[in-house]
Amino acid sequence: MTDLVLVERRDSVLTITLNRPQQKNAVDHELAVQLSSALDTLDADPGVSVGVLTGAGGTFCAGMDLKAFAHGELPVLDGRGFGGLTRALVRKPLIAAVEGWALGGGFELALGCDLIVAADDARFGAPEVTHGLVPSEGGLIRLPRRIPYHVALRVLLTGDPLSAGEASEYGLVDELTAPGAALDKARELAARIAKNAPLALAAVKGVLRATQGLDDRAAFERQDQMIAGLLSSEDVREGAQAFAEKRAPVWRGR
Structure with a gap:
C-alpha cells in the first residue's frame, strides 16, 4: 500500500x-x-x-x-x-x-x-x-x-x-x-x-485546552487535577538537579 x-x-x-x-x-x-x-x-x-x-x-x-x-x-x-x-x-x-x-x-x-x-x-x-x-x-x-x-x-x-x-x-x-x-x-x-521537559509540555497543552472558557475557580481546579502528578515526576527532580549542577537536563518523560 x-x-x-x-x-x-x-x-x-x-x-x-x-x-x-x-x-x-x-x-x-x-x-x-x-x-x-x-x-x-x-x-x-x-x-x-x-x-x-x-x-x-x-x-x-x-x-x-x-x-x-x-x-x-x-x-x-x-x-x-x-x-x-x-x-x-x-x-x-x-x-x-x-x-x-x-x-x-x-x-x-x-x-x-x-x-x-x-x-x-x-x-x-x-x-x-x-x-x-x-x-x-x-x-x-x-x-x-x-x-x-x-x-x-x-x-x-x-x-x-x-x-x-x-x-x-x-x-x-x-x-x-x-x-x-x-x-x-x-x-x-x-x-x-x-529542549524542555516532555511531561511539562504535554501538561501545558492539556491545561490550556481544558480550561478555555472556565471561570478562574473552575480553571484552577481543573488545572490542579491535571498536574497533580507532575511535581513528583523524575523530570521535575532532574530539572532541579541539573540547575544546581549547571548542566543541561536529561529528560526521561517520567
Whole structure:
C-alpha cells in the first residue's frame, strides 16, 4: 500500500508529511487512517516531544478528496474527526508547516495544530459556504478563538481566503518564512520546544485546552487535577538537579 503519510523522526521531533502531492494532499479515507496512526505514534513514542505536520509538493492540504467522497468515502474517523486529527486528543505539541494552500478541511487540519508556521505566500481558505456547507471540523469553533471575531466572521461568511501575512498580523500564524522554508522553520521551532521537559509540555497543552472558557475557580481546579502528578515526576527532580549542577537536563518523560 502506498504511504499516503510519511513519518520521519529527528531527535525528539517527529515530522508527519501528507503525501498525495498530485492530489494537492486532499484527504481520502486511507490518508485519514494513516494520519491517525502517525499521530498515535507521536503520542506513544517516549523519545518524541513535538510533532510537525506538513504537506508534500508545495501544498499543505486542499481539503477533502471530492472524487473519493463521490464514491462514498468519508475522510472523517469516528471520535477523531477530519483526517483523524480535528477532533482527536493529541497530547503532545503539534506544529503545522504550511506551504501553498490550506483549504477547507486542510485549513481545519492546520487549526487542529497548536502552532502554525507558514510561507509568506501561503493561503488559508474556508470556502464551504460557497458550496452550501459550513466548516464543521473546527473552522467555526477554532478560527474565532485564534483571530478577532469579526475577521473570522468575514472569512467564514465570504469564503474569501486569508493571506499568510494577514493571518500573521492577527496572530494565527506564529512565524512567516520565505516560500519553501516553512518546514525548516517549523522544525527549528519544534527543536526549541523539545529542549524542555516532555511531561511539562504535554501538561501545558492539556491545561490550556481544558480550561478555555472556565471561570478562574473552575480553571484552577481543573488545572490542579491535571498536574497533580507532575511535581513528583523524575523530570521535575532532574530539572532541579541539573540547575544546581549547571548542566543541561536529561529528560526521561517520567
